[in-house]
Amino acid sequence: MGNQKIEPGEPVIRFALLDDVLNLARANSLWPMTFGLACCAIEMMAAGASRFDLDRFGAGVFRPSPRQSDLMIVAGTISKKMGPAIQMLWDQMPNPKWCIAMGNCAISGGPFEYDGQYAIIPGADLLVPVDIYIPGCPPRPEGLIQGFLALEDKITKGEDRNILRRFHRKGGKS
Amino acid sequence: MRSMADQFREPIVERVYTLNLGPQHPSTHGVLRVLLDLDGEFIVKADPVIGYGHRGHEKMGENRTYKQFLPNASRMDYLSGLLYNHGFVLAVEKFAGIEVPERAKYIRTVCAELNRISSHLLWFGTYVMDLGGFTPFLYAFDDREHILDILDRVSGSRLTYSYCRFGGVCQDVDAQFVDTTRSFLKRFRSRYHDYDNLVTKNVIFIHRTRGVGVITVDQARQFGVTGPNLRACGIPYDMRKIEPYEIYDRFDFEIPIGTKGDALDRYRVRLEEMEQSCRIIEQALDRMPGGPFWNEAATFKVRPPKGEIYFGFESARGQTGYYLVSDGTPYPYRCHIRVPSYGNLHVLTEVLRGTMMADAISILGSIDVVIPEIDR
Amino acid sequence: MANKDVMIEKLRSMLGDDAVCVDDKYGAGVVSAATAPAAKLVEALGVFKDTGFYLETMTALDFQDTQEIVYHLNCFEPMSRMSLRVLVGHGVSVPTASGVFTAADWLEREVREFYGIQFEGHPDPRNLLLPEDADYHPLKKDFGKVHAYRTRDEIYG
Numbered sequence: 087m088g089n090q091k092i093e094p095g096e097p098v099i100r101f102a103l104l105d106d107v108l109n110l111a112r113a114n115s116l117w118p119m120t121f122g123l124a125c126c127a128i129e130m131m132a133a134g135a136s137r138f139d140l141d142r143f144g145a146g147v148f149r150p151s152p153r154q155s156d157l158m159i160v161a162g163t164i165s166k167k168m169g170p171a172i173q174m175l176w177d178q179m180p181n182p183k184w185c186i187a188m189g190n191c192a193i194s195g196g197p198f199e200y201d202g203q204y205a206i207i208p209g210a211d212l213l214v215p216v217d218i219y220i221p222g223c224p225p226r227p228e229g230l231i232q233g234f235l236a237l238e239d240k241i242t243k244g245e246d247r248n249i250l251r252r253f254h255r256k257g258g259k260s
Numbered sequence: 261m262r263s264m265a266d267q268f269r270e271p272i273v274e275r276v277y278t279l280n281l282g283p284q285h286p287s288t289h290g291v292l293r294v295l296l297d298l299d300g301e302f303i304v305k306a307d308p309v310i311g312y313g314h315r316g317h318e319k320m321g322e323n324r325t326y327k328q329f330l331p332n333a334s335r336m337d338y339l340s341g342l343l344y345n346h347g348f349v350l351a352v353e354k355f356a357g358i359e360v361p362e363r364a365k366y367i368r369t370v371c372a373e374l375n376r377i378s379s380h381l382l383w384f385g386t387y388v389m390d391l392g393g394f395t396p397f398l399y400a401f402d403d404r405e406h407i408l409d410i411l412d413r414v415s416g417s418r419l420t421y422s423y424c425r426f427g428g429v430c431q432d433v434d435a436q437f438v439d440t441t442r443s444f445l446k447r448f449r450s451r452y453h454d455y456d457n458l459v460t461k462n463v464i465f466i467h468r469t470r471g472v473g474v475i476t477v478d479q480a481r482q483f484g485v486t487g488p489n490l491r492a493c494g495i496p497y498d499m500r501k502i503e504p505y506e507i508y509d510r511f512d513f514e515i516p517i518g519t520k521g522d523a524l525d526r527y528r529v530r531l532e533e534m535e536q537s538c539r540i541i542e543q544a545l546d547r548m549p550g551g552p553f554w555n556e557a558a559t560f561k562v563r564p565p566k567g568e569i570y571f572g573f574e575s576a577r578g579q580t581g582y583y584l585v586s587d588g589t590p591y592p593y594r595c596h597i598r599v600p601s602y603g604n605l606h607v608l609t610e611v612l613r614g615t616m617m618a619d620a621i622s623i624l625g626s627i628d629v630v631i632p633e634i635d636r
Numbered sequence: 637m638a639n640k641d642v643m644i645e646k647l648r649s650m651l652g653d654d655a656v657c658v659d660d661k662y663g664a665g666v667v668s669a670a671t672a673p674a675a676k677l678v679e680a681l682g683v684f685k686d687t688g689f690y691l692e693t694m695t696a697l698d699f700q701d702t703q704e705i706v707y708h709l710n711c712f713e714p715m716s717r718m719s720l721r722v723l724v725g726h727g728v729s730v731p732t733a734s735g736v737f738t739a740a741d742w743l744e745r746e747v748r749e750f751y752g753i754q755f756e757g758h759p760d761p762r763n764l765l766l767p768e769d770a771d772y773h774p775l776k777k778d779f780g781k782v783h784a785y786r787t788r789d790e791i792y793g
Contacts, residue, residue, distance in 0.1 A: 311766060319774055602742065
């Protein structure tokens, strides 16, 4: 079989073209979990509503149950009481799953992080592995959509191989 | 002689089943957890567990100057963020004796009432969505986006505002603001009829809200319920009329009240309040004077005298109060915020008893709570 | 006669004239501020309830020499807010008001978890906002980052 070392978590058998097709399908049908904690939840709802429609990206189906979703958008401040719940919800989500940290509070504690704060967890990446960070307080719905597009490009592995849609980050290549 | 069936029938045992609603749930408005004891479909006991959004606002208030606390104010109740911002600014202005130019007062009133309409619109959309109707949510958010466009252009943010500053507002409004607001009012009034026809006269909606979740006046007094929930019981208690602040005593508007205190009355009161807010905005736009918009020099060092103040105002959810204790320094000694959703949620421990599970969702939606303001 | 005038009369007769100061100009947002000893607290709150008042909010203040609990009560008439203050020392407990106003149930839970003031006879003294196992009292002035820790006279003297 050969001496190729398999890293844990990596698939043993790879189908190059099928993987690409599967990733394309996963990227264009991300089902987020309704997980609004604070103010950013309202901008998430506005992004799913009529003007900034998330349905056109395939991501408008917000599932309440973590077992049926593959994207957790942590929108809002994480308090210490909520931390175990986030851990449990992340563990309940089936693979493949992704996480977006939306808003300054989920990135690093936001406006509530100061040198005497006793009540919050400063950042979602202390609990779950975050894929995309969307700054803002709260970020505009267009910002959330930009985060979605960045995640889709990350899933389909890179901007230069994505021939259906090119996402140009300022200063980035391609 | 016992029949055959009797031998297989189990003795009836009373079983009360504990169901956990939340903290992650599509219908809880924020992170609310309710421990329900159910007997079949009927709720025997409802125990809300809160604190999942506690961010320590009151401790931050003691470690921040009055100016630095401004962003915190609108993040407590983010749906009526400008109303909270306005209220905090008014409280400190009264405490420290800061003068406000007339134009700023009118601008602040217009923006505050626009914020009240946007908060009620969001409540309307999410309430009907909780009951199962998805379309009004999209209509309401569309209207809300128009309000947010107006406020965004003049203040820079869509949701959490620090537009009102001590001594006025931080930026002036121009003729385009007035024109866009007037055209929004015209559009909104025509959409109002759509909402009436889509929802208010809808038989399913009426069946799900009439007679559901009745709050009596005595319960309201016991729990400290204020706002549209209290007005639906028949008491015309609105801080804009009871303790007029800013320039609300110059405008002609009514306080809509209900009769029975059920969910349908609460819905009707809020819908009618949106129309009254439109009246206030129109009158304020007609009478807005020219002149300065910010008394900036007076706010260089906001240092209220030693003592305390309690300032109560009407936010979209009810009566809110800022209780500030000052020791003469720019930092408050105590900054306590009285939030209306506290009493509004607490009354559910009595109101939910004896109702059915599906009605519980309708009641939870109709009282319009925002959990991060309870958790502060 | 307005509710608030009836209430001021009753408070004066119960607590004495110098424990009640009236401010008709509503400068501090209250029409009268009354100080009550802890023993008469529940009785005073009962009088408020019978006159038609509701408990608006309740909070506490932490000073170096004492702690103070402030109740704000209001009724459905214009300009009628009144405050009732109780001085408690550090570590002293206060009778519960949840028998009079049900709103005090949650308000006292919050004051207990943030200030450590115990309420005797409270039916359910769990934590309200902090995690269930939290045993610290955040709003006390010896917890965490504190800007100033003063005595009561420095502010109200």
